[in-house]
Amino acid sequence: MSPPPIVRSRKSLRTTDSPINFYIQKALETPGLISLAAGLVDEGSLPCEAVAQACQAVLLDPRRGPAALQYGSTQGLPRLREQVLHLLGQADGCSPHELNLTPDDVVLTTGSQQLLYLLAEVLLDPGDIVLTEAPSYFVFHSVLQSHGVQVLGVPVDEGGLCLPALEELWEQLARQGAAERVKLLYTVDYFQNPTGWTLAAERRPQLLELVQRFSRRQRVLVVEDAAYRELRYEGPDLPSLKSLDRDNRWVVYAGTFSKPCAPGLKCGYALLPPEIREPILHLKGNHDFGSAHLVQHLLAELIDRGEYQRQRDRLRPLYRHKRDVMLDELAATLGQEAGIRWSRPAGGLYVWLAFADLDTGPQGALAQAALEEGVLYVPGEFAYLPADGERPPHHACRLSFGVATPEQIREGIRRLHRAVRRVRHSTGTASAGQLNSPAVPPRGTVA
């Protein structure tokens, strides 16, 4: 007799597999494939020796070794929390004191993803509204879907979040009486995933003003996901939204050591306004009462030795080169075709490639042709949440120059070019005129 069914929670029923997992898994079965899809980091430059040395130093120290292998605290190693503040102060050119911040305002998490999850859990009930960029980071979209909230996308352009569109959306919500359901505004404001674009300097204070203006009955928190900030290849470092929030009231700054150091350490951090620090810690106490303690000691040692800083600085020219290889190859191949544009990111890991005509979806001809040619991209529609049951924009791709070597990037773009030509040849579409009429999402644009 088969046992009766397991009855799952409402939250579990709302929590689906990310489409990207299925897609990547399927693609992994294709031998010889070049993945420009994965958000992994460059492998050859991972700091194996430096971490091994830090590990020796920490574990063979009779005081720190046993401490590192013992339980830590829910909030995380105090020394590393101090260092996080110091590094942020350096990046923003101001002291933690000026920002009203102390190590008590920092929490260390299992990657910055855990912080995003905890934030959603602390703030969101089904029916609440979250404002995000469209397109945006799809794993956070999954988190929001799981919490049963309504996600409204705001278009982005080369200068990041379009503030007039945000204002218009918010006014519309206010007229509908829905503005007080807005709890969070989520922005990847440095070298965004998936477009590579950065929130322009002049928009930063304006964004905060807008959020404050529309925070009438309840405070709308800004989540500044700065995951790619350290991977900056040109231009000055822009001040964080956090640094403009002098009283530590409006902005949660989420950072990570995954991109500038090593994802395998899985250590993220956040700066939290005081009203949500304890609630976040109580939840994290239930999740795990503290992330891996050894890893926190290793990072503190790497920072004390300057190894972390050297690694971060070493990565810049390396990724800049890979980005340039991708952009050059795009110009040499797809640049010869009509109706194709792409972003030119000043940092991060991604180029956003937009077609006037082609359907880039996982079931479409381009995805199929690309697989047959041996290259994988992330269909742009994964970076949107469908609104009102409509299919989201599906004429763009996210291309990553993170894990692929320069040779693989070059060859991957060539394969993509061949796939585009095959599809266009067989369907006979595409002309320059179509560039101006991409599919426009309900609230947002492929840009």
Next chain:
Amino acid sequence: MSPPPIVRSRKSLRTTDSPINFYIQKALETPGLISLAAGLVDEGSLPCEAVAQACQAVLLDPRRGPAALQYGSTQGLPRLREQVLHLLGQADGCSPHELNLTPDDVVLTTGSQQLLYLLAEVLLDPGDIVLTEAPSYFVFHSVLQSHGVQVLGVPVDEGGLCLPALEELWEQLARQGAAERVKLLYTVDYFQNPTGWTLAAERRPQLLELVQRFSRRQRVLVVEDAAYRELRYEGPDLPSLKSLDRDNRWVVYAGTFSKPCAPGLKCGYALLPPEIREPILHLKGNHDFGSAHLVQHLLAELIDRGEYQRQRDRLRPLYRHKRDVMLDELAATLGQEAGIRWSRPAGGLYVWLAFADLDTGPQGALAQAALEEGVLYVPGEFAYLPADGERPPHHACRLSFGVATPEQIREGIRRLHRAVRRVRHSTGTASAGQLNSPAVPPRGTVA
């Protein structure tokens, strides 16, 4: 002008600080204190050199080093999942094949606590019912409270969960039409936290039969929290409930490397019935898309070298000695007083000390006197959830011999004895006759 308030989620409002944190923090301010409260592990025996060597071996290997510092998968390192299965098979004397288990059924988590959290999230909606031992592991109680579920405690005795009491409770629920809200039965079935007692061999199949019998419309999953299984100081290893669940349908087995190896690695694991494996992974994908990858490589290396197994075996005589020191000192001191009993655990980290008369609560005279004498215990009431607003049983203490040295254990028990005498002297209570009339909780007993 102060900003408007942050409006938190219903879940956050249900998630409170564990009382133990406040208590421990307050106590930490007392210099010279001996803590018999903390659930930490023995510090001198932590395998610093072995982990340092494993770290060198992994990170300086040109293939594994970069892999260990790169992102891993949500489910965790395949090699370590294989090893987990192998170790479990060894402990239970059967092959994974016989249990219908493959490495696909294993998930690696940020300590076993994360698994407990994910399970609660996947299964529980507010109003659902969870059956636990009374007393039980208080951090899981916090998780359950946060999920808004009703927690019903079943008494435990020297043989673990009292099955007649469980059956009676379940029949009562069935009569009330509430049985179909029962989703989980949680048991720490080896050397329980906080009593130190183990579920007797003959009760194991009976427990499973009972669960199957009462799983009428929905399946009630058994969570077997085996966190202390490897810390066994005498007697044979009893078969896990999991090993009695031949079709992998009823039992989630939660294990950890924290106790038998090192909490600082923060790696737990679970064996999951197939119907909840994907739902758990989807949620974990949102939490962190995989725990720290480096740590998983380190553990795989420690197991391959046999270092993990040697460490686990080395710990047994060490903790056995500390347990014996605590039991001997209890006999020599509190054993001379009337109305006091304690458990004699065959493993784990805890002794449960029950008074016929004294209030052990954090606001009581004993807690105050103990602090003044310089010793800290966990008030037993923290290990119960209050039912119907009534104060839970408050005449026991949890004493840990985990982190204290033998000398500290001896001195700590002496201090506790002085505290007991001071309180009894000042209140003039206690006689042998009172032993038989301890406060009895609504559903459960201090035992």
